[in-house]
Amino acid sequence: MNFVVGFIAPLVVYLVVLALHVALPARTVDGYVVDAKTGRLLRYRLNGLAVLLVVIFLWAVIAWFDVLPAEWLYLHAWGALAGACVLGLVYTVVLVHRAPSTGKPYLVDLFLGRVENLQYGGRIDVKMILYLAGAVMLVLNAVSTAIYHAIRFSADLNPGVLLHAGLLIFFVLDYLWFERVHLYTYDLFAERIGFKLAWGCLVFYPFFYPVGLWSTAYLPTPALIVDYGTVWLVGSACVFLFGWALARGANMQKYQFKRFPDKPFLGRLAPQVVSDGRHNLLCNGFWGAARHINYLGEIVMATGLALSLGHPELPWPWLYPLYYVLLLTTRERDDDRRCSAKYGALWDVYKAKVPKRIVPGIY
Numbered sequence: 001m002n003f004v005v006g007f008i009a010p011l012v013v014y015l016v017v018l019a020l021h022v023a024l025p026a027r028t029v030d031g032y033v034v035d036a037k038t039g040r041l042l043r044y045r046l047n048g049l050a051v052l053l054v055v056i057f058l059w060a061v062i063a064w065f066d067v068l069p070a071e072w073l074y075l076h077a078w079g080a081l082a083g084a085c086v087l088g089l090v091y092t093v094v095l096v097h098r099a100p101s102t103g104k105p106y107l108v109d110l111f112l113g114r115v116e117n118l119q120y121g122g123r124i125d126v127k128m129i130l131y132l133a134g135a136v137m138l139v140l141n142a143v144s145t146a147i148y149h150a151i152r153f154s155a156d157l158n159p160g161v162l163l164h165a166g167l168l169i170f171f172v173l174d175y176l177w178f179e180r181v182h183l184y185t186y187d188l189f190a191e192r193i194g195f196k197l198a199w200g201c202l203v204f205y206p207f208f209y210p211v212g213l214w215s216t217a218y219l220p221t222p223a224l225i226v227d228y229g230t231v232w233l234v235g236s237a238c239v240f241l242f243g244w245a246l247a248r249g250a251n252m253q254k255y256q257f258k259r260f261p262d263k264p265f266l267g268r269l270a271p272q273v274v275s276d277g278r279h280n281l282l283c284n285g286f287w288g289a290a291r292h293i294n295y296l297g298e299i300v301m302a303t304g305l306a307l308s309l310g311h312p313e314l315p316w317p318w319l320y321p322l323y324y325v326l327l328l329t330t331r332e333r334d335d336d337r338r339c340s341a342k343y344g345a346l347w348d349v350y351k352a353k354v355p356k357r358i359v360p361g362i363y
């Protein structure tokens with residue numbers, strides 16, 4: 001019975017997120033993607049932060065009135081994971097089936113998707129709602145797991161678990177605070193909607209990202225934290241924040257350049273570009289250090305998260321940074337091909353000027 005109730009939990013959460021996204025007031029903005037049918041920029045409704053806060057409030061009310069315990073999602077994690085998997089698969093098949101073939105084999109279409117963008121009634125953008133659903137579910141999973149740990153170990157809890165949950169929540173809040181910047185990223189302008197994106201958002205994002213939390217929440221405080229608690233936790237948080245500064249800084253510099261090409265970044269750093277007269281590419285600041293230093297930032301953040309738990313001897317928390325290394329080194333190669341096709345010789349000029357792919361001076 002518990003498994004069945006857990007199984008339907010993701011569907012309920014995702015429907016609530018959808019309903020709130022449609023019902024709550026939103027900022028409507030132009031995106032970066034051009035609608036192939038109209039030739040105009042796609043418009044997006046942004047209210048992710050408000051949706052998240054209302055869901056957390058609802059969860060708190062449910063727990064406060066003892067309808068469900070606050071750690072309920074952790075206790076039903078396997079059922080919820082199975083439910084999300086089935087939901088992600090069914091939704092992927094429906095989405096892909098209804099769209100015209102790209103001419104590639106069906107399984108390739110299923111994995112990578114057929115349509116690039118899908119919007120309904122001017123209120124719902126499928127990509128954005130998928131990311132929002134995954135983000136909200138991730139926060140609920142993180143909160144629920146941290147509360148389980150705090151109740152189970154009470155005065156002897158591992159502060160690393162709470163720090164890890166807090167950093168994950170910060171990661172989501174940061175994403176939702178800068179939701180508009182996401183409109184200018186590869187996920188939005190280059191990915192199609194298939195298994196990779198739909199299953200990725202509904203299952204992988206909310207259920208794999210807390211892998212470190214889940215694999216340590218039932219363990220007592222490790223000796224490392226007992227002996228070196230403050231130094232270890234502050235050090236881990238600093239690693240995370242350093243990564244965040246790299247990723248957020250690079251993303252904001254590029255975002256600002258795309259919207260206001262002449263405006264100095266942070267009021268100080270005037271954009272320097274390589275140009276062929278038609279296109280301009282940034283080549284100073286973050287974009288002069290390496291061609292995707294934001295990916296390095298993301299990997300460093302993930303490393304800080306893995307360290308924060310205080311269990312460097314366990315393999316599970318390291319799966320998260322390892323996933324980033326695999327995802328982003330592959331993504332960098334894809335993006336390099338895309339930019340080479342789009343910018344031609346100018347991309348070669350940029351590569352000559354900024355020779356490193358991800359890690360300044362090394363790779």
Ligand code: NDP
Pocket residue numbers: 184185186187247248251254257280281282283287291292294295298328331335338339342350
């Ligand atoms: P980028 O933000 O690096 O975007 C790449 C695009 O930026 C290129 O296709 C090109 O697009 C443009 N560009 C590249 N170089 C330059 C330049 N020098 N000057 C101007 N424009 C340039 O990559 P992503 O969109 O993949 O990543 C965005 C963020 O999201 C990163 O921080 C990444 O780590 C993060 N991310 C997070 C994931 C997660 O699960 N947490 C998953 C994937 C990414 P154009 O055609 O517009 O010029």
